[in-house]
Amino acid sequence: MNNKVYFTPGPSELYPTVAQHLQEAMTQKIGSISHRSKQFQEIYASAESGLRELLQLPDEYEVLFVASATEVWERAIQNNVRRESFHLVNGSFSKRFYETAQELGREAHVHEVPFSQGFHVESITIPETTELVALIQNETSSGTSMTVEEIDQIRDKTPADALVYVDAVSSLPYPAFDYSRVDSVYFSVQKCFGLPAGLGVWLVNDRCLAKARELQEEGLSIGSYHTLPSLLEKALQSQTVETPNVLNIYLLAKVVTDMNQKGAEQIRQETEAKAARIYTFLEQSKLFAPAVEQPAHRSKTTIVANTTMPASEVNKHLAQYDLQVGSGYGKYKETQIRIANFPAHSMEQVEQLLEKLKELGS
Numbered sequence: 001m002n003n004k005v006y007f008t009p010g011p012s013e014l015y016p017t018v019a020q021h022l023q024e025a026m027t028q029k030i031g032s033i034s035h036r037s038k039q040f041q042e043i044y045a046s047a048e049s050g051l052r053e054l055l056q057l058p059d060e061y062e063v064l065f066v067a068s069a070t071e072v073w074e075r076a077i078q079n080n081v082r083r084e085s086f087h088l089v090n091g092s093f094s095k096r097f098y099e100t101a102q103e104l105g106r107e108a109h110v111h112e113v114p115f116s117q118g119f120h121v122e123s124i125t126i127p128e129t130t131e132l133v134a135l136i137q138n139e140t141s142s143g144t145s146m147t148v149e150e151i152d153q154i155r156d157k158t159p160a161d162a163l164v165y166v167d168a169v170s171s172l173p174y175p176a177f178d179y180s181r182v183d184s185v186y187f188s189v190q191k192c193f194g195l196p197a198g199l200g201v202w203l204v205n206d207r208c209l210a211k212a213r214e215l216q217e218e219g220l221s222i223g224s225y226h227t228l229p230s231l232l233e234k235a236l237q238s239q240t241v242e243t244p245n246v247l248n249i250y251l252l253a254k255v256v257t258d259m260n261q262k263g264a265e266q267i268r269q270e271t272e273a274k275a276a277r278i279y280t281f282l283e284q285s286k287l288f289a290p291a292v293e294q295p296a297h298r299s300k301t302t303i304v305a306n307t308t309m310p311a312s313e314v315n316k317h318l319a320q321y322d323l324q325v326g327s328g329y330g331k332y333k334e335t336q337i338r339i340a341n342f343p344a345h346s347m348e349q350v351e352q353l354l355e356k357l358k359e360l361g362s
């Protein structure tokens with residue numbers, strides 16, 4: 001029996017209703033149904049309509065299921081970039097998208113700021129020839145985030161034809177985007193949706209689809225089975241191209257229904273209340289300090305702190321109480337801790353975590 005509460009930034013604690021939905025999935029033998037069955041189409045449609053409600057997604061958007069957010073990086077470049085992309089980079093995930101564009105032979109431009117820093121939108125210049133602007137709303141490696149207002153300001157600086165892509169992998173459904181001001185938003189389910197890993201959700205508008213068709217008509221390669229036109233053709237029938245992760249799509253439909261019952265606004269308020277408690281603790285602590293200096297750029301969902309005690313020692317202490325936080329990312333493994341503040345984490349669990357961190361001497 002594992003009683004641990006995972007504050008790791010993904011995979012993380014599962015949403016509290018997942019165990020019960022998983023049991024029901026077994027009873028219904030969801031793992032055995034055909035992905036061409038009517039039953040699957042209903043599951044797909046339920047997940048899609050639930051997400052449309054939760055995120056307030058406009059009609060010109062499609063909801064596509066892929067393997068992961070990492071896959072979206074590759075598909076985005078293949079389908080939506082003929083030559084040039086532009087990337088905002090302030091940590092490991094945003095950098096990886098940039099590198100993907102280079103590996104696929106595109107001319108990738110970058111505006112990079114140091115780890116732990118947010119972007120100053122005023123100082124960003126986007127070349128006129130840019131076809132895709134890659135933003136990262138929540139950089140999980142460093143705990144920095146962009147506000148919705150900043151994303152809107154980037155749109156104003158983006159060439160009219162270019163597509164704005166937003167990585168919201170470790171923050172949705174927290175940010176209330178103006179979807180009419182961006183073109184694509186994507187996430188993986190093992191972060192804020194509190195599900196097991198193995199499913200990516202790619203939200204695209206009609207502009208992304210038109211661009212993919214344009215490249216295809218020019219005779220350029222836009223990939224193979226997961227091109228936007230082939231994903232769309234199946235999505236319109238509530239189906240996928242390949243045999244998908246049916247179980248996870250089923251669980252997503254259920255969890256999104258639960259989240260809608262609570263309401264997106266309530267989830268946002270709870271996220272902010274828990275984040276405020278965590279940051280207040282970090283600011284008062286002698287051992288820990290928020291890694292991101294500017295409060296406006298501090299993530300609400302993946303909170304990163306510098307630690308004078310090695311992260312492994314912090315987790316050794318927490319393990320006695322069945323608690324675990326994330327270690328720092330990459331070279332910050334021991335000098336930072338990362339605390340996930342996802343909808344699956346209750347205020348009670350957050351308070352218990354802070355109480356045990358306090359015991360380390362603060």
Ligand SMILES: *Cc1c(COP(=O)(O)O)cnc(C)c1O
Nearest residue numbers: 068069070093138140169170188
């Ligand atoms: C986790 C994460 C990814 C990658 O997600 P996968 O499911 O591993 O593909 C991308 N971007 C951000 C910001 C992430 O936190």
